Amino acid sequence: MKITTPTASSGATTAPWSRYRLRHSGPLIALLLLIGFNALITPNFLSMQTLSVNITQVATIAIVAMGMTLVIATGGIDLSVGAVMALAGAIVPLIFLSSAGQSFPVLMTLIAVMAALGIAMMCGLFNGMLVSRFGVQPIVATLILFISGRGLAQVLTNGNLQTFDNPMFEYLGSGRLLGIPIQGWLVVLLAAIAVFVVSRTRFGRYLLASGGNPRAAELAGVPVARVRMIAYTLCALLAGLAGMISVAINSASDAARNGQLMELDAIAAAVVGGALLQGGRAPFIGVVIGAAIIQLVRYTLLANGVPDEVALIVKAAIIVGAVYLQSLRGGH
Amino acid sequence: MQPLLNIQGVHKQFGKTLALEDARLTIQRGEVHALIGQNGAGKSTLIKVLTGVHQRDGGDITFNGQPCQFSRPAQAQDAGIATIYQELNLVGLRSVTENIVMGREPRRLGGFIDWKLAHQQASEILAGLGVNIDVRRPLEEYSTAIQQLVAIARAVSRDAMLVIMDEPTSSLDESEVLQLFEVIRRLQQRGTAVLYVSHFLDELFEICNHVTIMRNGAWVADHAISDIRKAVLVADMLGKDVSDIETHGSTDFGGELEPAGELLFEARDIATRRHLRSASLEVHRGEIVGLAGLLGSGRTEVARAVFGMDALSDGQMSLEGASYHPTNASAAIRQGIALLAEDRKREGIVADLSVRENLTLSILPSLSAGVQIDSEAERKLVEHYIEALQIKVSDMDQPIRELSGGNQQKVLLARWLATEPQLLILDEPTRGVDIGARQEIQRIIQDYRAQGGAVLLISSEFEELIEGAHRVVVMHEGRSIDTLSNPGLTESTLVAALSRGQPSTSGDDHRMQETSARPSTPRETQA
Numbered sequence: 093m094k095i096t097t098p099t100a101s102s103g104a105t106t107a108p109w110s111r112y113r114l115r116h117s118g119p120l121i122a123l124l125l126l127i128g129f130n131a132l133i134t135p136n137f138l139s140m141q142t143l144s145v146n147i148t149q150v151a152t153i154a155i156v157a158m159g160m161t162l163v164i165a166t167g168g169i170d171l172s173v174g175a176v177m178a179l180a181g182a183i184v185p186l187i188f189l190s191s192a193g194q195s196f197p198v199l200m201t202l203i204a205v206m207a208a209l210g211i212a213m214m215c216g217l218f219n220g221m222l223v224s225r226f227g228v229q230p231i232v233a234t235l236i237l238f239i240s241g242r243g244l245a246q247v248l249t250n251g252n253l254q255t256f257d258n259p260m261f262e263y264l265g266s267g268r269l270l271g272i273p274i275q276g277w278l279v280v281l282l283a284a285i286a287v288f289v290v291s292r293t294r295f296g297r298y299l300l301a302s303g304g305n306p307r308a309a310e311l312a313g314v315p316v317a318r319v320r321m322i323a324y325t326l327c328a329l330l331a332g333l334a335g336m337i338s339v340a341i342n343s344a345s346d347a348a349r350n351g352q353l354m355e356l357d358a359i360a361a362a363v364v365g366g367a368l369l370q371g372g373r374a375p376f377i378g379v380v381i382g383a384a385i386i387q388l389v390r391y392t393l394l395a396n397g398v399p400d401e402v403a404l405i406v407k408a409a410i411i412v413g414a415v416y417l418q419s420l421r422g423g424h
Numbered sequence: 425m426q427p428l429l430n431i432q433g434v435h436k437q438f439g440k441t442l443a444l445e446d447a448r449l450t451i452q453r454g455e456v457h458a459l460i461g462q463n464g465a466g467k468s469t470l471i472k473v474l475t476g477v478h479q480r481d482g483g484d485i486t487f488n489g490q491p492c493q494f495s496r497p498a499q500a501q502d503a504g505i506a507t508i509y510q511e512l513n514l515v516g517l518r519s520v521t522e523n524i525v526m527g528r529e530p531r532r533l534g535g536f537i538d539w540k541l542a543h544q545q546a547s548e549i550l551a552g553l554g555v556n557i558d559v560r561r562p563l564e565e566y567s568t569a570i571q572q573l574v575a576i577a578r579a580v581s582r583d584a585m586l587v588i589m590d591e592p593t594s595s596l597d598e599s600e601v602l603q604l605f606e607v608i609r610r611l612q613q614r615g616t617a618v619l620y621v622s623h624f625l626d627e628l629f630e631i632c633n634h635v636t637i638m639r640n641g642a643w644v645a646d647h648a649i650s651d652i653r654k655a656v657l658v659a660d661m662l663g664k665d666v667s668d669i670e671t672h673g674s675t676d677f678g679g680e681l682e683p684a685g686e687l688l689f690e691a692r693d694i695a696t697r698r699h700l701r702s703a704s705l706e707v708h709r710g711e712i713v714g715l716a717g718l719l720g721s722g723r724t725e726v727a728r729a730v731f732g733m734d735a736l737s738d739g740q741m742s743l744e745g746a747s748y749h750p751t752n753a754s755a756a757i758r759q760g761i762a763l764l765a766e767d768r769k770r771e772g773i774v775a776d777l778s779v780r781e782n783l784t785l786s787i788l789p790s791l792s793a794g795v796q797i798d799s800e801a802e803r804k805l806v807e808h809y810i811e812a813l814q815i816k817v818s819d820m821d822q823p824i825r826e827l828s829g830g831n832q833q834k835v836l837l838a839r840w841l842a843t844e845p846q847l848l849i850l851d852e853p854t855r856g857v858d859i860g861a862r863q864e865i866q867r868i869i870q871d872y873r874a875q876g877g878a879v880l881l882i883s884s885e886f887e888e889l890i891e892g893a894h895r896v897v898v899m900h901e902g903r904s905i906d907t908l909s910n911p912g913l914t915e916s917t918l919v920a921a922l923s924r925g926q927p928s929t930s931g932d933d934h935r936m937q938e939t940s941a942r943p944s945t946p947r948e949t950q951a
Contacts (some may be wrong), residue, residue, distance in 0.1 A: 293795045294788045301785055304774040311733075311771050312785045312839065313757040372776045 118417060119365055119381040126388050134395045144273055146384075146391055148265075148341060151275035152177075152334040154383035156354055157361035158286055159330030161379045162323040164362050165290075166303045167371025168223060168230035170327050173358055175241030176215045177335030177351025180208040182245040184261065184336055185254040185345045201260050205336065212332025213325055215241060220324030224317040238355070245347035255344040265340030275337050279380060282330070286376040296374070299323060303371025360407060361386050364414040385410070426489060428453045428617050429474075429586060434483030436473055436641075443469045447483070448643035449636050451586065454615040456608060458628040458649075461638035462661055462719070467621055470638070471588055475500040475507050488585060506579030507588040514575055516564030521546040523563050524578045549577045552614075553607045569600035573607055580611070587611060588619045593627060597697075605631050623720035624901060625654055639663055658718075658923035664916070685709030687745070688878045689847050691730065694739035700725035701902035702739070705880075707847060712869070712879040714893030716886075716918060722902040723882045724766060727849045730880070731763040732756040743846075757786060762840035766851035766882075768829065772836045775825040779817050780806045782824045783835050787842045809838035813868055830861025837868060848872060849880045854888065866892060886915045898922060 130137040156173050163170045187193055187204035215237055222233035267274035290296035301309040302316045310316050331351070339345040365382030366375040389410060393403040429451040436444035447470050451457045461467050472478045474485065476494030485492055487503060494500040497507070514523050521539075524546045532538040546559040555573050563571055572592060579587050589608075593601045608618055608631055620632055628635055629649060636646040637660040644660050659665065689707040694700065700722045707713045715723045728734045730741065732750030741748045743759060750756040756763070765771035773782055783806050784791060791802050806820050815834045817827065824832055833853065840848060850869065854862040869892065873879055883889050889896050890913050898906040898921045906921045 292797055292799070294792050294797060295795065297781060297785070297788060297797065300777060300781070301774045304776045305770070308765075308771050308774055309785070311731075311753050311763065311765055313754045314785065315754060372774070 119378050119385065122364075123381050123385050123388070126385060126392065130388070130392055130395075134392060137395075140271065142391075146387060147276040148273045149391070150384050150387040151273070151279050152338050152351075153354070153357050153361055153387055154279045154380045155275075155282060155330050155334040155337070156351075156358040157365070157379050157383045158282060158376055159327035160355075160358040161286075161362045161365070161367050161374050161376060162299065163230070163327045164303075164359075164367045164369060165299050165371055165374040166320050166323045167306065167369075168320065168323070169234065169359065169369070170219060170324060170331075171231060171234040171355050172215060172219060172237035172241055173327065173331040173334075174351035174354035175238050175245070176212050176328050176331040177338065177354055178242045178245040178347045179215065179248075180212045180332035180335035181339035181345045181350040182249050182254070182347045183208045183211055184339060185256045185258075186248060188258055188261065189254065189256055197258070198260065201258060205261070208336055209329060209332050212328045212335070215332075216325035216328025217321070219328065220321035223324060224320040242347065245350075249345065249347050251348065253344055253346045257343065261336075262340050262343055264337055265342070278337075283376050283380050286374075290374045290376065295319070295322065299374060300372055303373070305372070357383075357386055360411045360414075363411060382414075427451060427486075428488060429619075430484075430486040431470070431474065432484045434470070434473060434485065435481045436469055436478060437481050442641060444473065444480075444641045446642050447473075447638065448646075449474075449619075450646070451617050451619060451634075453585070454612055454617055455633040456612055456618045456620055456631055458620045458622065458632040458635040459638065460622070460625070460628070460635060460657065460661060461644075465638040465661075466641035467638055468590070469641070471507070471590065471619070471621070475505055475588070501582065501584075504583065504585035505588065506582065506584035506586070507590070508572060508575045508579065508592060509590055514563055514571060514578075516571075517562055520550075520557065520559040520561060520563050520566070520574055523574055524549060524559075524581055526578075528582075545581070546577070549581050550574070553577060553580070553610050554603075555607070567600070569596050569603060572596075572604065576607060576611070580614075580616070584616060586617045586619060588621070590621045591623065592620070593622065593624060601627070623718060625657060625718075626901060628657075629654070637661055655920070655923040658919065661718075662919060662922075664919050685711065685876065685878075689730070689741070689743050689748075689880075691726070691741045692739050694726070694729055694741060695737050695902075696725060696729050696734040697737055698725050698728065698734050699902045700729060700734070703729075703897075703899065703902070703904040704739075705897045705904060705907075707878045707880055709846075709878050710873060710876050711895070712873055712881055712893045714889040714896035715880060715882045715899060716889055716896050716922060717899030718922060719884075720901075721899040723899050724851055725902065726899070727763055727851050727880070727882060730756070730847075730849060731761055757843060757845075760844075760846035761849065762786075762843055762845035762847070763849040764833075764836055764840055764851060764853055766855070768832060768836065773824050773832055776823060778821045779810075779815070779824050779827065779835055780820040783809060783820075783838050783842065786839050805842060809842065813838055814864060828861070830857040830865070833857055833861070833865060834868070837865065841868075841872060845877070847878045847880065849882070851882045852884065853881070854883075854885065886918050889913070889918065890915060 136142060156177070160170055160173060184204040187207055188197065188200045190200070193200040193204070219234050219237065222228040222236070223230050263274065265275070269277050290299065298309070298314045298319045301312070301314050302319045306316050335351055338350055361383035362379050363369065363382070364385055365378035365380070367373055367379060386407065389406055390403050393406060394400070427450045429449065431447060431449040434444055434447040435442070444466050447466060449459065449470065459467050459470070469478065473480045476497050476499050479495065487505065492503065494503070521543045525542050529537045530541045530545065543559050550557065550559065550573070553573060553576065555570070555577070557566065557570060563574060576587060592604060596604060611618055620628070622628065632649050634646060634648055635652070635657065637644040637657065639661060685708045687706060688709050691703060691705050693702045693704055695702055699720065703722060703726050705713060705726070715726060717723045725734065729736060732752050732755050736749065748759065750759060750761070769775070774785070780802065784802055788797060791798055791805070803820065809815065810817060810820065813834045815838070816831050824835060827835065837853070853869070854865055857865065866888070869879060869881070881889065881893055890910070894910055896908045896913060896918065897904050898908065900922070908917060908921060
């Protein structure tokens, strides 16, 4: 089910429409409950500081989750997003810390960012090719980069932590606009584009049709293979962007840690947000809310002194709950 | 002599639907017995009742002298009934040997499997069936045909007295069919009976001794194959009068109707790897050409070839006088071909998308400015079709899955009409659609034709072809064997053409003679 419908017609108040609204308000209600709960028990929750911290943290999850949603909408899955984050995150400092980078800091920073996105895109093309041209199962196809991508990142950096001081690049992680972290705005911008693409463009329609019923879509003339290719490519691009943000926040790139377990957070956010693992839905707003829920749960537990291990269990419980709700309301 | 299997008066009901009513089947030891009938005649249900998948509601089954009531398929297997399903229940990654001996592997001292002996046993069983392959290789390395033979070998190794084969030749090529027949003959020599379910009537004359015909869940007749002509089989299956079939030769009807317009599409001796052996047909503008044939005759395969879903292995097609060879559905659509597929749920609708999104799926390029869909134009177009085809929806953004079958079909029809096709292929357009919607759909097709469109209409409904089509091309075993013209087309001429076996009409077509002469069948002649 798509997230928006342009210009709801006179039939906007019919039963299917209101059911549709209810389905999409679930994650939002959960988020509001979570915020209310924190306002009551977590000390200093309602502060600008807390908001900033959470937006900074949630942005990377949300960006990766939106890419994941594209892939899930085709009926696939991408396990390599965390590894692609590590790879993109490792390449940037590698380039601007080089001797050329020292001589031309501005130019080389731009080149570094482009190179990182380029590598991420190639990872996505690789995944997309395996899935759409060679018919490899998505989970297997993306497992290849899941394993080798992070390995490659570590080889490139000799397994070292790369620390740097590059204000221009760090703006991506610590910059602010109207008091809100820059990556928060980035999420809003990307979500707006994603919603537009899925509801108003040919690609969006093809995406939902390819995931909803690939056979019927193919017979209706939809270029299903190309749609899958694009979905995996965009997913990897967004993962690359998230990888750079996470490096910029820390002013350091650790190929072993960057984006670790991000694939799970992203899948969880997508599922909590209303994406259907068998494909055919791309509820981007819901997915961003889903990412916020995942992050806020982690924050709530941390702020109240619950150990990280327990937080993982709670996260798993949320995913199970979301899938259960989906099976109740989906009619599938 | 006491028969091996005797089924009498079996009833089976699913909810309110009576699936079997007085089903009968008698199989002698060591005979190959055919079970035939149209789709929905109850063949599969009868087999499932026999093998313990379903429980019967009444009637008697005696197997090997014992009254029996199997509650699980395993019990039927232990009693000596083996079923070779269309979907083989084997393990592709394991060796041929393992698949054959699975569950009763020979053991050595200490409980270890004696692989040497197992391989030897497996080879011997297969050799006994005339199959010589390396039994150590994984099963999946072999063709579907060999896998099927392995499944049979597995049944043989369990001393099955009756082997049930459900459409065993549907995915085999001709040489593989010959090999299967050889195996069936060897089974017969060993005294094993075979229940053979097939849509390919010519095969029955080649391999079977007896045939039982079912219709609407009930027994109709059984015959020794040597006493029967194909026309009688077809008449029994369809529930028509044999004399009608005998008296109406397809050649009684003279000259073709003047073509409605210029020649649009032509196929010459097209063949694909999917049961389409040699089909030829022409479609003119403003003309509805019907494709008739029993199940498995290659009607749908013709549609798949024309729509670019299956590559041609032989023959040519031309469109508007130019050579036409689409590589996929998109290419066919760009050339102005549309296909309303038979399976609406699997190949037609995208259930979760709205009526609007389903309707415009094939014409988005022409509705878009740049990457963006012109939603104004889209809504107008959808409104137009909802109105013109009288599609009943509460709102165009309603998910299509909430619509009735007939309305879903109209949306799909609109999807294709919106592409303004030159040739519209309709595969069973009114199946599973209620009477009212059926007539509306037929009217829509006629309107489209009246505006100069060309239609290739595949239908199992004789009335639909007789009333709708200018000409009907008759398909049989992957070949187009006859063309009948309207006016002059009646149900009995159509049935007669479908049965194809009668000598009176075979003079001008050598292939007809081949099939009427039973012992030397077409397949053997070609092999």
